[in-house]
Amino acid sequence: MARIVGIDLGTTNSLVAYMDKGTPRVIAGRHERAMVPSVVALTDNGLIVGDPAKEHLTRNPERTVYSVKRFMGKGLADVQDELAYFPYTLTEKGGVIRIKLGEKTYSPPQISAMILKELKLRAEAFLGESITKAVITVPAYFNDSQRQATKDAGMIAGLEVLRIINEPTAASLAYGLQEKTQGTIAVYDLGGGTFDISILKLKNGIFEVLATNGDTHLGGDDFDRLIADLFLADIQQQFGLDLNAHPDHMQGIRLEAERAKIRLSEELKTIATLDLPEGKGRFTRELTRDQMESLCTALVERTLGPCRIALKDAGLTPTDIDEVVLVGGSTRMPLVRQRVQALFGKQPHCELNPDEVVALGAAVQADILSGGTTDMLLLDVTPLSLGIETMGGVMSSLIRRNTTIPASAKEMFTTYVDGQTGVDIHILQGERELAKDNRSLARFRLKVPPLPAGVPRIEVTFLIDANGILNVMAKDMRTGDTQSIEVKPSYGLSDQEVERMIEDSFKFAADDVSARKLIEARLDAGALIITTEKSLTDGGQLISGDEVTAIRQVLSALASAKDGNDPRTIRARMADLEQAAKSLTVAMLDDSLKRGLQGKKVSEVT
Amino acid sequence: MDGHTHQHTSGRRELQMARSMCWHCQSEVSGEYFCDRCVKVQPVSKELDYFTCFGFPRRLSIDQQKLEAKFYELSRAFHPDFYQNKSDAEQTISLGNSAMLNTAYRTLRDPIQRAEYLLDLEAGSVKDIRTTPPADLFEEILELQDTLDEFRASDRTSDTAAALRTQLQTERAALEQRQRDMESQLQQLFGRWDALQDRGEATDQARAERDRILKDMRDILSNRTYVKNIVNDLVATIA
Ligand SMILES: Nc1ncnc2c1ncn2[C@@H]1O[C@H](COP(=O)(O)OP(=O)(O)OP(=O)(O)O)[C@@H](O)[C@H]1O
Ligand SMILES: [Mg+2]
Numbered sequence: 001m002a003r004i005v006g007i008d009l010g011t012t013n014s015l016v017a018y019m020d021k022g023t024p025r026v027i028a029g030r031h032e033r034a035m036v037p038s039v040v041a042l043t044d045n046g047l048i049v050g051d052p053a054k055e056h057l058t059r060n061p062e063r064t065v066y067s068v069k070r071f072m073g074k075g076l077a078d079v080q081d082e083l084a085y086f087p088y089t090l091t092e093k094g095g096v097i098r099i100k101l102g103e104k105t106y107s108p109p110q111i112s113a114m115i116l117k118e119l120k121l122r123a124e125a126f127l128g129e130s131i132t133k134a135v136i137t138v139p140a141y142f143n144d145s146q147r148q149a150t151k152d153a154g155m156i157a158g159l160e161v162l163r164i165i166n167e168p169t170a171a172s173l174a175y176g177l178q179e180k181t182q183g184t185i186a187v188y189d190l191g192g193g194t195f196d197i198s199i200l201k202l203k204n205g206i207f208e209v210l211a212t213n214g215d216t217h218l219g220g221d222d223f224d225r226l227i228a229d230l231f232l233a234d235i236q237q238q239f240g241l242d243l244n245a246h247p248d249h250m251q252g253i254r255l256e257a258e259r260a261k262i263r264l265s266e267e268l269k270t271i272a273t274l275d276l277p278e279g280k281g282r283f284t285r286e287l288t289r290d291q292m293e294s295l296c297t298a299l300v301e302r303t304l305g306p307c308r309i310a311l312k313d314a315g316l317t318p319t320d321i322d323e324v325v326l327v328g329g330s331t332r333m334p335l336v337r338q339r340v341q342a343l344f345g346k347q348p349h350c351e352l353n354p355d356e357v358v359a360l361g362a363a364v365q366a367d368i369l370s371g372g373t374t375d376m377l378l379l380d381v382t383p384l385s386l387g388i389e390t391m392g393g394v395m396s397s398l399i400r401r402n403t404t405i406p407a408s409a410k411e412m413f414t415t416y417v418d419g420q421t422g423v424d425i426h427i428l429q430g431e432r433e434l435a436k437d438n439r440s441l442a443r444f445r446l447k448v449p450p451l452p453a454g455v456p457r458i459e460v461t462f463l464i465d466a467n468g469i470l471n472v473m474a475k476d477m478r479t480g481d482t483q484s485i486e487v488k489p490s491y492g493l494s495d496q497e498v499e500r501m502i503e504d505s506f507k508f509a510a511d512d513v514s515a516r517k518l519i520e521a522r523l524d525a526g527a528l529i530i531t532t533e534k535s536l537t538d539g540g541q542l543i544s545g546d547e548v549t550a551i552r553q554v555l556s557a558l559a560s561a562k563d564g565n566d567p568r569t570i571r572a573r574m575a576d577l578e579q580a581a582k583s584l585t586v587a588m589l590d591d592s593l594k595r596g597l598q599g600k601k602v603s604e605v606t
Numbered sequence: 607m608d609g610h611t612h613q614h615t616s617g618r619r620e621l622q623m624a625r626s627m628c629w630h631c632q633s634e635v636s637g638e639y640f641c642d643r644c645v646k647v648q649p650v651s652k653e654l655d656y657f658t659c660f661g662f663p664r665r666l667s668i669d670q671q672k673l674e675a676k677f678y679e680l681s682r683a684f685h686p687d688f689y690q691n692k693s694d695a696e697q698t699i700s701l702g703n704s705a706m707l708n709t710a711y712r713t714l715r716d717p718i719q720r721a722e723y724l725l726d727l728e729a730g731s732v733k734d735i736r737t738t739p740p741a742d743l744f745e746e747i748l749e750l751q752d753t754l755d756e757f758r759a760s761d762r763t764s765d766t767a768a769a770l771r772t773q774l775q776t777e778r779a780a781l782e783q784r785q786r787d788m789e790s791q792l793q794q795l796f797g798r799w800d801a802l803q804d805r806g807e808a809t810d811q812a813r814a815e816r817d818r819i820l821k822d823m824r825d826i827l828s829n830r831t832y833v834k835n836i837v838n839d840l841v842a843t844i845a
């Protein structure tokens with residue numbers, strides 16, 4: 001069977017991992033960094049992803065998308081409150097948010113697909129084979145639409161998503177594999193945009209989730225926002241300047257707030273700075289850990305409610321928890337650690353790198369699916385109750401939250417009027433009494449043969465599969481015929497739309513590849529220019545003046561090629577430069593060898 | 607035996623016959639969930655009751671450890687994770703069997719749901735849903751409803767509301783105690799049921815005892831559900 005990779009598609013950072021002879025490993029890109037910032041920028045040379053795109057946040061804020069995960073499976077109304085925080089333009093089509101980049105608009109799954117493609121390419125380059133199958137993680141508290149949107153993103157990226165698994169449970173797999181733990185564990189996962197808590201029982205290789213809860217809209221981004229708001233108010237007061245008019249500086253202040261927050265995990269106070277527009281000079285401010293904590297404490301408290309509900313749903317008290325595992329970058333905050341420790345009454349574990357553990361777990365699940373790991377099995381639950389709207393706008397629950405998946409429920413439907421040929425069914429997800437207070441998942445019309453009222457008997461099966469995604473089937477009990485159901489998702493792309501986006505992605509793939517080649521060539525050229533210049537400074541005296549001039553000539557030829565748009569020219573000039581600088585490299589090597597030998601005895605050399 | 611029970615058994619026999627042929631190689635299936643010949647997974651019959659599925663007798667006290675061990679064993683046999691490389695037909699069966707297994711485990715794990723399920727199997731009836739209070743609670747519940755209405759209409763910051771809240775809290779404690787009493791009565795009935803089954807007598811007297819236990823169980827279960835809903839409502843109102 002073809003290899004399956006594990007992917008953590010995060011709000012802030014994404015990673016890809018694979019199983020290397022029983023050990024999960026993350027795949028690093030250039031500069032040994034495994035994390036790909038979940039940022040996509042539209043540049044004059046096309047779309048770019050990851051670290052280079054992150055640089056465009058302040059340069060090109062209107063055309064640089066970050067935290068797109070917050071929009072997965074959502075309509076515009078769902079994010080109305082935070083529209084002001086995002087520099088890029090959001091619209092809506094068919095219940096799905098669209099993000100405007102230049103002339104075109106993209107759905108969140110399309111943007112996520114670009115990140116996935118980057119990871120796919122990275123894995124292909126590293127493993128030297130084509131990658132077409134993946135396990136992708138989602139927050140445990142993601143609803144059906146958000147899961148479906150993630151699956152769509154995979155398809156658009158050319159990946160068959162064999163399984164969607166929950167981030168905290170993925171972490172538990174990596175953790176359990178490492179520590180061979182038995183007992184009851186709580187996984188507390190606070191990332192960039194989402195919070196999850198899962199309570200699991202680990203026994204003889206079975207990872208049984210007892211309960212899960214969370215908030216898909218709570219994470220490090222929200223801390224950054226509070227800190228940035230504090231800085232903005234300061235700037236307004238000190239300089240009479242409203243930064244809202246300067247999207248690039250707004251991004252600058254957001255990034256500076258994040259950096260200050262991260263420093264305060266180690267230090268007790270820090271200085272934040274930002275160069276201001278309109279010739280107003282430089283903003284500088286000291287922020288203490290205490291100040292930051294008093295800003296963020298309410299948000300941290302908000303994570304404790306879901307923890308208590310999860311415990312209650314699992315029928316446990318904090319003392320029943322044997323171990324607490326921390327996942328996600330935001331759990332590095334001392335305040336978070338204190339609160340978690342206070343709630344569960346024990347020191348939390350963080351032996352595994354909280355940035356990587358989710359991707360590692362996804363790789364373990366991938367290995368289970370491909371038949372490599374056979375002794376481990378994950379039994380997960382559905383995070384939200386599933387039901388249908390009944391008379392009077394009330395939700396009637398069919399599958400309760402925290403039910404082990406796969407889970408199914410059957411419901412019999414009939415007619416109220418003679419000759420009625422259809423029954424409308426509205427599927428909901430959530431814990432509230434009234435239909436309107438819950439999440440609308442989909443609507444469909446059940447076809448019924450025209451008969452006297454009450455005679456038709458149609459059995460509808462609602463099945464939540466191992467991905468936590470709903471499937472609906474209907475069967476006419478009188479004839480035994482099954483009917484396929486066209487479900488219209490309330491907040492999702494239709495199958496046709498996904499098809500079209502897959503086609504588009506192939507069309508753009510060619511453009512993407514050349515854009516990517518250009519970017520890489522430029523980066524490599526930049527690095528070569530810097531090292532060559534340094535060599536000239538350090539060792540220029542070792543070669544002749546003519547040689548130095550020759551190198552300088554090729555160097556400036558490369559610099560101008562780097563500003564151009566042709567990766568082949570850049571590569572050619574790089575080769576020229578390497579050739580021209582050969583004498584310099586050799587001379588420097590000789591020189592250092594000679595100096596290394598000085599003072600050593602001959603016996604040591606031979 | 608009444609006609610209903612009779613029909614029930616013959617119906618089951620037919621269905622077991624129906625599943626005794628392997629969907630894949632058409633040979634007779636003698637293994638429990640897998641064909642002995644081609645080793646393909648077999649769909650668990652919809653008529654197979656949860657006790658049988660777990661290989662347990664129809665008793666109301668269950669060894670939770672054994673139940674869990676069997677659940678894990680069957681999960682390892684059916685879970686879709688282990689059918690990723692198999693045919694579509696096998697994947698569909700694996701999905702259906704896993705979903706059924708999870709429902710069965712959830713039902714048997716909880717003593718109340720287990721009893722309701724057994725009642726359904728033995729007496730062939732769906733749950734009784736009570737809409738009026740049990741006779742011995744009638745007055746008390748009506749009064750409680752009035753107090754609740756009064757509390758809902760009151761200004762929550764007033765002294766009246768505070769007094770009403772205290773009163774409701776006392777009511778709540780009383781109702782919860784009642785719920786616990788009913789649960790211990792149920793426990794006794796469960797013990798009597800299991801003992802009767804263990805004796806395995808086929809006398810008229812044993813049959814009468816059986817019907818009495820089932821009837822009492824049904825009454826207490828529906829009263830308990832009623833009281834539980836009232837308590838939930840009460841808790842939600844004063845929260
Ligand atoms: N040392 C630190 N102290 C405080 N916060 C940190 C630290 N390091 C990282 N973070 C924060 O962690 C967040 C990123 O964490 P992570 O990479 O786990 O998130 P993610 O997986 O992308 O998001 P999610 O899981 O919510 O989708 C960012 O908000 C970042 O600012
Ligand atoms: Mg994460």
